[in-house]
Amino acid sequence: MNHGAGGMGSLSAFVIPVFLDTNVAADHMLRQWVRLYHYGHIYMPAVCIATCGIFAYAFLDKRRSSSSSSSKHHQSDPSRSAASRYGLAAVSTIAMVPFTWLVMAPTNNTLFRLESLGSTVTDLALVRTLLVRWAWLHAVRSLSPLLGAFVAFTGLVQELGARGE
Template sequence: MASKEKFPKPPKTKKAGQLICLTICGYRRPGMSEEDYRSHMTQVSGPMTKELMVKYGIVRWTMLHNTTETRNLMKQLFDEHMVNLAEFDCFSQVTFRTIEDYKRMRKDPVYRNQVAGDHVNFADTNRSMMTIGWVTDFIEHGKLVEMDNETKKEASALSRIAGPAEGSTKKTLAATVVVGSFLSGCMASLSLMAVPVLLDTATSSPQLLWQWTRMYHYGHQVLPGMSISTFLLYSYVCIRRRRAPSPKPWRLFALAGLVTVSMIPFTLLIMKPTNDELFRLEAATRAMRLGNIPEINVISLQDTKDMVVKWALMHLTRASFPLFGAVMGAWGFFRQSF
């Protein structure tokens, strides 16, 4: 147990008589059943200790037994905020006014000769863990606990600081979802509308290749930048959510950003060979048209159409990345409570 000199200073909002709580996260002795463990603590160890605690001014002592039955109840409470199940068998909490009260109790002969020695009969002392902290009550006996003026001022200040920040994050996320959806729509429109128009109106291979390269040129000027911008916005939201006092599931927004920007590596790894071939053919037919190359094997119009259709299908797949990112972002937007 830490000495009085090393004990942490109370918070600035400490009221006179603010309590301290010792929490012991215990494991039962190997080979002992949950029923026997709970029975020993409540029927043997508890009665042996409770009067001693009252004698030395202990304010409160509670046991919370974490059994298989109660662990199963957690299945009804798990969500994105609550995902890890504690495996301790018991949580014993002792509340007192000063640490000196608890230290005096531990020096009592009854504690030394009876209580301390009983621990090995039910507890795995090598695995058990413990901590100590200041008690701040918000609800007691079903009623709100009134804060003093100093605490109210600090809470109000924190609310003024956190409020605009949360609102800003919410607006940024909404804008990010809109930008991601717009990006996906722009990309999909090329495959679903622009390419069919090119296929219907082109009368020669050089014409179709020229129209495709111009369409690619204008798309390339806008779409990659929008993808990176959307990724950066999702990253901003992710960082803000992770640093929040009560962090929301920031991983969803991180995944939305990564899915959106995945269109760039998809282009480089999957679509680049087709893009390069279409550019090569366009350059070759243009050179022949200008008379710089006297002889060249010209690709047929049908073969060119087949290549453009192949590109359109891959581009439509690429357009799904920002769409999936927008869906995840929207899901996070509507599920989170800012």
């Protein structure tokens, strides 16, 4: 349902450790991180927005169908419950954006600043520490769309179960 969460998680779990294990020069490690960021920045925001859009569409569709329902048991309407799950999934998915701006930006900015200094950056321990911090923050951020996918999936299961009753 959400390939972005898996892709993001892979960066923290696999790519950054490879950088840490194979680099002996701080400036080279920084260049690699900047390229990783560049390609991730092209793909991941679009996936996040598309996924959030799909969940928002499902939320609005289910909310509309539950409001037009003539059921006397309006509160127990599966469409209403599914709608709230899809709405929560949309919010959870897009929550990675403010997390990035508020929590990750200082580390990102430091890494970009160091990379702009080029070969004058020789403190490998500092760069490694920053990349480890970035990987942990990125892993935490990856939980946001993953939670969104899980919540949406539970809404779908709930809907399918209600149809089978």
